[in-house]
Amino acid sequence: MSYQSWLNYLQTAEKNSMISGRARKVLYKFTDGRQMAEEYNMDTGIVQRRAWKSKSNKIMGESEWEIELGDEPRQLNWSGNKPPGSGEETDSLAGGDFTLRESNTAPLLTKRITKKNIEWRIRNMPYSLDTYNVTADPEKRAIVVRTSNKKYYKVIPVPELDRCGVKPAQESLSVHHQFNTLIITYQKPDILCEMEAQVLLLLKNVETETDMDDLLKGLMAK
Numbered sequence: 083m084s085y086q087s088w089l090n091y092l093q094t095a096e097k098n099s100m101i102s103g104r105a106r107k108v109l110y111k112f113t114d115g116r117q118m119a120e121e122y123n124m125d126t127g128i129v130q131r132r133a134w135k136s137k138s139n140k141i142m143g144e145s146e147w148e149i150e151l152g153d154e155p156r157q158l159n160w161s162g163n164k165p166p167g168s169g170e171e172t173d174s175l176a177g178g179d180f181t182l183r184e185s186n187t188a189p190l191l192t193k194r195i196t197k198k199n200i201e202w203r204i205r206n207m208p209y210s211l212d213t214y215n216v217t218a219d220p221e222k223r224a225i226v227v228r229t230s231n232k233k234y235y236k237v238i239p240v241p242e243l244d245r246c247g248v249k250p251a252q253e254s255l256s257v258h259h260q261f262n263t264l265i266i267t268y269q270k271p272d273i274l275c276e277m278e279a280q281v282l283l284l285l286k287n288v289e290t291e292t293d294m295d296d297l298l299k300g301l302m303a304k
Contacts, residue, residue: 085246085277092284100291105130108285119147127282128195150241151193189234195242198275202238204264209233211259216266218250225250225266238266246273 095110095118104125110118115137121130132151190205204227207214215228225238240250254269 085273085280088245088277089280089284092281097285097288098291099285099288106285106290108288122285126197128197129278130194151195189236191236191238198270200240200242200268200270202266204234204236204266206262207234207259207264208262211257214257214259214264216255216257216264218252218255218268220249220251223249225255225268227264227266240268242274243271246271246277248273 091112092110095112097111098109100107101124104123106122106124108120108122110120112118117135118132119135120132122128123130129151131149133147133149135147136145138145187206189207191202192205193200193202195201202225209229209231213229213231215230217226217228219226219237222237223244224240227234227236227238229235243250248271250268251271254271256267256269258265258267
């Protein structure tokens with residue numbers, strides 16, 4: 083299998099892009115009613131955050147954004163260059179509707195992408211490394227985390243692998259533990275790196291706005 087179907091899905095979407103500081107934010111609106119927001123590091127080209135919003139309906143009302151990728155549940159804001167209070171509808175991942183609250187002691191799973199790896203960190207995990215059993219499950223198409231004391235169980239999907247038709251492999255997985263944090267690292271297969279490069283080529287042709295507030299701050303600082 084390949085990633086062509088994913089590229090086709092992105093190509094058919096309406097895309098808006100803007101630069102804010104050292105980040106490029108891209109908003110996709112798909113023909114099936116879903117939306118995806120991404121934030122790329124301008125220096126590395128690596129995607130830092132990704133969130134999805136499903137199609138709203140009359141019964142459930144407006145759906146909420148779901149985070150797929152990001153170090154922390156921080157604000158992801160999309161407002162383009164529309165002036166505040168203009169009354170125009172904006173697509174936004176900011177505000178009270180996008181607030182995640184976690185217990186200070188509950189396990190907290192975050193995810194980030196690097197050039198060569200996918201990395202998950204599960205904070206508030208005080209057990210020693212030999213307590214954890216982390217497996218790449220090809221049938222579940224996920225990473226499964228268990229503890230021998232049965233205090234924690236988590237199935238972690240890997241949508242990046244699904245998009246290029248690859249099942250997770252145990253040999254690509256490594257696990258570390260430090261500062262009460264379980265660190266799971268998955269080495270990207272070549273086809274995933276190739277897919278990411280093709281997505282960047284696709285976005286190269288998308289017209290990009292500049293965040294005027296950031297631009298003015300930069301000019302004033304000179």
